[in-house]
Amino acid sequence: MPGLLRKILPREDSFFALFTELAENVHAASGALVDLLTNFTDVPAKVERIKAYEHKADDLTHALITRLNQSFITPFDREDIHDLSTAIDDVLDLIDAAASRMLMYHVDRVRPGVAELASTLLAATEQVAAAVRMLEKRDHILNYCIEINRLENESDRLCRTLIAQLFDEEKDPVQIIKWKEIIEVIETAADKCEDVANVIESVTLKSS
Amino acid sequence: MPGLLRKILPREDSFFALFTELAENVHAASGALVDLLTNFTDVPAKVERIKAYEHKADDLTHALITRLNQSFITPFDREDIHDLSTAIDDVLDLIDAAASRMLMYHVDRVRPGVAELASTLLAATEQVAAAVRMLEKRDHILNYCIEINRLENESDRLCRTLIAQLFDEEKDPVQIIKWKEIIEVIETAADKCEDVANVIESVTLKSS
Amino acid sequence: MPGLLRKILPREDSFFALFTELAENVHAASGALVDLLTNFTDVPAKVERIKAYEHKADDLTHALITRLNQSFITPFDREDIHDLSTAIDDVLDLIDAAASRMLMYHVDRVRPGVAELASTLLAATEQVAAAVRMLEKRDHILNYCIEINRLENESDRLCRTLIAQLFDEEKDPVQIIKWKEIIEVIETAADKCEDVANVIESVTLKSS
Numbered sequence: 135m136p137g138l139l140r141k142i143l144p145r146e147d148s149f150f151a152l153f154t155e156l157a158e159n160v161h162a163a164s165g166a167l168v169d170l171l172t173n174f175t176d177v178p179a180k181v182e183r184i185k186a187y188e189h190k191a192d193d194l195t196h197a198l199i200t201r202l203n204q205s206f207i208t209p210f211d212r213e214d215i216h217d218l219s220t221a222i223d224d225v226l227d228l229i230d231a232a233a234s235r236m237l238m239y240h241v242d243r244v245r246p247g248v249a250e251l252a253s254t255l256l257a258a259t260e261q262v263a264a265a266v267r268m269l270e271k272r273d274h275i276l277n278y279c280i281e282i283n284r285l286e287n288e289s290d291r292l293c294r295t296l297i298a299q300l301f302d303e304e305k306d307p308v309q310i311i312k313w314k315e316i317i318e319v320i321e322t323a324a325d326k327c328e329d330v331a332n333v334i335e336s337v338t339l340k341s342s
Numbered sequence: 343m344p345g346l347l348r349k350i351l352p353r354e355d356s357f358f359a360l361f362t363e364l365a366e367n368v369h370a371a372s373g374a375l376v377d378l379l380t381n382f383t384d385v386p387a388k389v390e391r392i393k394a395y396e397h398k399a400d401d402l403t404h405a406l407i408t409r410l411n412q413s414f415i416t417p418f419d420r421e422d423i424h425d426l427s428t429a430i431d432d433v434l435d436l437i438d439a440a441a442s443r444m445l446m447y448h449v450d451r452v453r454p455g456v457a458e459l460a461s462t463l464l465a466a467t468e469q470v471a472a473a474v475r476m477l478e479k480r481d482h483i484l485n486y487c488i489e490i491n492r493l494e495n496e497s498d499r500l501c502r503t504l505i506a507q508l509f510d511e512e513k514d515p516v517q518i519i520k521w522k523e524i525i526e527v528i529e530t531a532a533d534k535c536e537d538v539a540n541v542i543e544s545v546t547l548k549s550s
Numbered sequence: 551m552p553g554l555l556r557k558i559l560p561r562e563d564s565f566f567a568l569f570t571e572l573a574e575n576v577h578a579a580s581g582a583l584v585d586l587l588t589n590f591t592d593v594p595a596k597v598e599r600i601k602a603y604e605h606k607a608d609d610l611t612h613a614l615i616t617r618l619n620q621s622f623i624t625p626f627d628r629e630d631i632h633d634l635s636t637a638i639d640d641v642l643d644l645i646d647a648a649a650s651r652m653l654m655y656h657v658d659r660v661r662p663g664v665a666e667l668a669s670t671l672l673a674a675t676e677q678v679a680a681a682v683r684m685l686e687k688r689d690h691i692l693n694y695c696i697e698i699n700r701l702e703n704e705s706d707r708l709c710r711t712l713i714a715q716l717f718d719e720e721k722d723p724v725q726i727i728k729w730k731e732i733i734e735v736i737e738t739a740a741d742k743c744e745d746v747a748n749v750i751e752s753v754t755l756k757s758s
Contacts, residue, residue, distance in 0.1 A: 199751075199752070203752055213421070235715075236711065238713060238714045239714075239717060240718075250608065261440050297446060298445075298447075301446075301448075301516065302448075308514035308717065310516060311519065311726060311727065311730070314519070332407075335407075336407070339412060423628070495681035502650065502654055504655075505654060506655075509655060509724065519727065522727070544615070545616075
């Protein structure tokens with residue numbers, strides 16, 4: 135492309151680069167959440183680390199939206215770009231919300247099954263990162279989306295089991311309130327991964 | 343229409359047929375919820391029946407979104423088709439969530455007023471099904487929307503009354519947590535019926 | 551503009567007038583919420599006053615949506631007009647929800663810090679009203695949006711502190727359930743102010 139045109143036309147590929155960075159950031163944060171819940175030591179430092187990922191994702195989302203609003207040409211629908219960036223950012227907000235409750239609620243030990251729920255989320259964010267990396271080439275992208283849907287269903291079933299167990303086993307209503315919220319926040323993060331998959335599916339089918 | 347054009351152009355009418363099937367499915371599920379809460383026997387079988395409606399609705403919604411993404415011409419705005427199908431599907435997800443909590447929370451009797459709340463939802467889904475059936479002809483469709491809004495207000499008032507009564511009458515905090523959630527889930531389903539009405543109103547006014 | 555054209559073309563400016571009226575209505579309602587929580591007397595009358603603002607906002611939102619659906623030309627994107635009016639209306643629904651819980655939950659005294667949380671919301675709705683007033687001229691509008699984001703972050707931090715204190719200080723689980731909800735409803739209203747700011751930012755950047 136001649137130099138002038140290069141200057142006039144927006145660098146579309148940077149949308150893909152920003153999306154990839156955002157998705158990999160979310161996947162790193164969900165790995166840090168699994169680590170926090172599995173090895174429940176140095177809690178304040180681990181919570182802080184997840185908060186740092188969240189600030190990074192806010193910056194990346196803001197960069198994406200600003201670029202979107204200033205670009206004349208975009209690699210796919212403006213609305214899909216907006217929906218995709220906010221859905222990925224929502225996953226990270228929920229990961230941060232789950233982590234921060236460990237401090238807010240003075241949690242001293244993690245209930246059985248909750249680390250497994252976070253591991254299901256980690257499997258989902260791995261597929262999200264893989265799908266986003268393929269957004270430009272669109273190879274096998276629908277397979278990632280199918281896998282994300284499967285993991286969300288698994289997360290939903292596990293969430294219902296954990297909440298039923300919580301009510302069966304825990305007699306202290308205050309503990310029920312705290313853990314019901316933590317479990318639901320992690321499951322909602324997996325839900326948002328499904329929203330991400332739906333936008334990616336929509337983008338892929340439109341262009342096929 | 344000549345045979346060739348018929349083949350090239352998408353069968354737009356199938357959007358209406360799929361929407362009608364989806365809305366009737368939701369209405370059948372809310373009928374099953376009223377039955378569950380009114381005649382609280384054979385609970386696992388009745389909960390399973392509602393879950394089957396939810397799986398059916400997932401398939402119909404997926405068929406709608408796939409058709410949307412592959413169609414060049416659509417009977418109304420792409421975004422409205424997307425919003426309408428997800429709003430109708432959300433109603434059924436919430437009906438399923440309310441039903442499944444009967445088992446998750448080992449409910450042994452239904453609190454007074456909760457079946458009435460579900461009956462208000464049933465009246466709303468009846469109007470939703472009627473409005474969706476009229477989407478193609480658009481006869482009297484705004485009257486259905488007005489009635490859905492009226493029923494949502496009624497549901498909202500009844501929900502606030504039931505929650506105030508719950509806190510007044512129930513001393514066990516665990517029971518309060520369980521029933522507050524069940525009541526709010528049913529009221530949120532009525533809320534989503536209003537979202538459906540808003541999309542239908544928007545579609546109708548744009549084309550008038 | 552000649553008389554005939556004036557008749558044919560919609561009066562675009564009335565969108566701005568309706569938005570301004572809606573935003574000022576929300577700001578008045580959050581002022582009434584601060585008053586309710588600071589001077590906790592005549593509670594039923596003050597709750598009723600907030601409910602009246604909510605009914606007014608419903609009418610204004612409905613007028614905006616109807617005008618939107620009937621207008622051929624709009625001052626900015628149809629979707630942004632829709633998103634902006636529903637986001638502003640959501641703020642008021644949440645203010646009303648917080649106020650009405652004072653009666654529903656027979657609150658007899660307001661927990662420390664909750665009036666301060668509402669004051670942060672009031673500061674945010676002041677910026678929302680100022681930004682909306684500037685929508686037509688678009689002077690300094692991004693500064694208002696930055697300030698709304700700053701206030702939402704402040705509200706979020708205060709909310710987390712108040713909920714941590716609630717769990718630390720309050721031993722009655724029923725009181726925890728009630729106050730956790732009231733605090734979260736007020737913080738969600740501040741969240742929705744950020745949604746308003748995001749739409750305004752998007753509108754402003756697109757046209758710059």
